[in-house]
Amino acid sequence: MNTAVVSEDAQVVVRPLSAHTGAEISGVDLSRPLTRSQIKAIRNALLEWRVIFFRDQFLSHEQHVVFSAQFGELTVGHPVFGHVEGHPQIYSISKFRKETRFEGEPLRRPWTGWHTDVTAAVNPPYASILRGVTIPPYGGDTQWTNLVVAYEKLSAPLRAFVDGLRGVHRFAPPQGAKGTDAFASAVEQHTLVSEHPIVRVHPETGERALYVSPGFLKQIVGLAPRESQVLLELLWEHVTRPEFTVRFKWEAGSVAFWDNRTTAHLAPTDIFDLDFDRQLYRTTLVGDVPVGPDGRTSVSLEGSPMGAAAAIALN
Numbered sequence: 001m002n003t004a005v006v007s008e009d010a011q012v013v014v015r016p017l018s019a020h021t022g023a024e025i026s027g028v029d030l031s032r033p034l035t036r037s038q039i040k041a042i043r044n045a046l047l048e049w050r051v052i053f054f055r056d057q058f059l060s061h062e063q064h065v066v067f068s069a070q071f072g073e074l075t076v077g078h079p080v081f082g083h084v085e086g087h088p089q090i091y092s093i094s095k096f097r098k099e100t101r102f103e104g105e106p107l108r109r110p111w112t113g114w115h116t117d118v119t120a121a122v123n124p125p126y127a128s129i130l131r132g133v134t135i136p137p138y139g140g141d142t143q144w145t146n147l148v149v150a151y152e153k154l155s156a157p158l159r160a161f162v163d164g165l166r167g168v169h170r171f172a173p174p175q176g177a178k179g180t181d182a183f184a185s186a187v188e189q190h191t192l193v194s195e196h197p198i199v200r201v202h203p204e205t206g207e208r209a210l211y212v213s214p215g216f217l218k219q220i221v222g223l224a225p226r227e228s229q230v231l232l233e234l235l236w237e238h239v240t241r242p243e244f245t246v247r248f249k250w251e252a253g254s255v256a257f258w259d260n261r262t263t264a265h266l267a268p269t270d271i272f273d274l275d276f277d278r279q280l281y282r283t284t285l286v287g288d289v290p291v292g293p294d295g296r297t298s299v300s301l302e303g304s305p306m307g308a309a310a311a312i313a314l315n
């Protein structure tokens, strides 16, 4: 069976990679300006498959920015960790960017490390675009999960319950990180805390997503601490069910483009057991303030919204 879907005038070929999440796109050169129909075909694939992948796209930082800007306004590289010098919209994802020492072995659960980008901000980026430059010959895969299908696969009574809940997302140093650690102190100096609905309504499709970024969501508002912990663990275990996920094997020149309104992802940790280097670069696109099924919007508790980076030239 041929599973590829071809957008007629754009020559964009979309090949799904799993039942619910992820598609690989071919027939397009990201280093060149896209036509309106190519942009439309890519946007449609992003909305349908939540994360899309491209191969053999050897972009410079400038080309990465120009490609990204065709889909929205770019944020500064990262609100806490900054950007690549001379490239305000590019965030470096290097192997040891978050090298953090622990007093003891931190508690690791199956959902440890899963997150949606910067959900501690009141307007988390709507999308992220990550490009691979130095890639290990093996190891270093990234995984994504689909938070819409996760919502839809909850039982109806649980869906009705979580529809009315809100949660506090906080950018905090990892449990056990030393106060002197550069990563931990950068986080401490840029406190970012927001309250978001637990179920987010997608502004373009109207779909409901289980917006439970495991790395940032700390507490469900109004529940007792134990109730909150048990419910969050249930939801995190649920959203990371393997059948909702896709696992991507990077190559130099690979690009991953994901919708942060409907996904969470997991950066690899196996690279720390290998001697190979790994270097990727990311842009993020300014997002809107989430809205719950009851029409209530998110609120900022600490820190500023994520604004656009300085204006960029599109030539």
Ligand code: SIN
Pocket: 093, 117, 128, 130, 141, 142, 265, 266, 267, 268, 280, 282
């Ligand atoms: C990220 O969390 O945005 C980076 C994922 C990765 O390093 O694979």
